[in-house]
Amino acid sequence: MSTIGDNLKHVEENIQKACDRSGRRREDVTLIAVSKTKPVPDLEEALRCGTDVFGENKVQEIRDKSPVLPESVHWHMIGHLQANKVKYLIGVVDLIHSVDNDKLAEEIEKQAAKHDTVMDVLCEVNMAGEETKFGLTPEETPEFVRRISVLPHIRIRGLMTIAPYTDDPESNRVYFRGLRELKDRINAEHIPGVEMDTLSMGMTGDYEVAVEEGATFVRVGTGIFGERNYNI
Ligand SMILES: *Cc1c(COP(=O)(O)O)cnc(C)c1O
Numbered sequence: 204m205s206t207i208g209d210n211l212k213h214v215e216e217n218i219q220k221a222c223d224r225s226g227r228r229r230e231d232v233t234l235i236a237v238s239k240t241k242p243v244p245d246l247e248e249a250l251r252c253g254t255d256v257f258g259e260n261k262v263q264e265i266r267d268k269s270p271v272l273p274e275s276v277h278w279h280m281i282g283h284l285q286a287n288k289v290k291y292l293i294g295v296v297d298l299i300h301s302v303d304n305d306k307l308a309e310e311i312e313k314q315a316a317k318h319d320t321v322m323d324v325l326c327e328v329n330m331a332g333e334e335t336k337f338g339l340t341p342e343e344t345p346e347f348v349r350r351i352s353v354l355p356h357i358r359i360r361g362l363m364t365i366a367p368y369t370d371d372p373e374s375n376r377v378y379f380r381g382l383r384e385l386k387d388r389i390n391a392e393h394i395p396g397v398e399m400d401t402l403s404m405g406m407t408g409d410y411e412v413a414v415e416e417g418a419t420f421v422r423v424g425t426g427i428f429g430e431r432n433y434n435i
Pocket residue numbers: 237239260281282365406407408422423424425426
């Protein structure tokens with residue numbers, strides 16, 4: 204089997220074990236293969252090995268890759284998004300993981316309305332308060348959810364976080380648990396139209412801990428496709 208195939212098998216096994224440890228069902232966790240910077244043949248190889256959910260962090264890469272892969276492929280926008288690029292994503296991606304400001308939410312509303320569709324989104328939360336990262340603070344998230352919940356062409360499915368880069372995945376457990384608790388607290392407010400069921404958390408270094416803490420999407424790049432080279 205190819206390297207990508209072997210890697211996928213390994214990640215799959217780890218997700219299954221994390222589900223077993225935490226009493227979760229495997230079908231409640233979706234693996235997103237994060238294919239940013241990777242060429243189309245790598246994605247085709249992953250597709251042959253059984254993965255059809257890809258995550259990208261640049262609109263341009265989604266625009267380049269999505270037309271040459273089968274229509275059945277699911278695309279997720281996981282990276283920071285500028286409002287002026289939203290128009291390229293509506294009808295193309297299943298889910299935008301990175302909504303963290305009103306201007307962006309309003310543009311998604313406008314473009315989704317134009318396409319007569321409802322766009323599924325997650326609110327990105329900067330759980331560790333890292334200055335280098337985008338996202339809402341946990342404190343401002345409930346009010347943000349309340350504000351954008353009135354936009355009829357947006358459906359808030361849940362929350363997303365990018366935990367700090369670390370060699371010790373256990374140190375991120377507190378952030379994953381915190382994101383789950385934040386989701387539960389917001390759900391308990393019974394905001395009209397808001398019933399969040401989605402937690403996007405966990406990357407190559409920490410996805411097993413994230414699954415144990417309730418992730419419904421894990422976003423794994425390096426662990427599937429190998430190291431990225433940003434210089435090409
Ligand atoms: C790149 C990226 C990932 C995947 O990171 P790996 O450590 O390679 O698994 C996950 N989420 C987001 C938002 C990313 O930008």
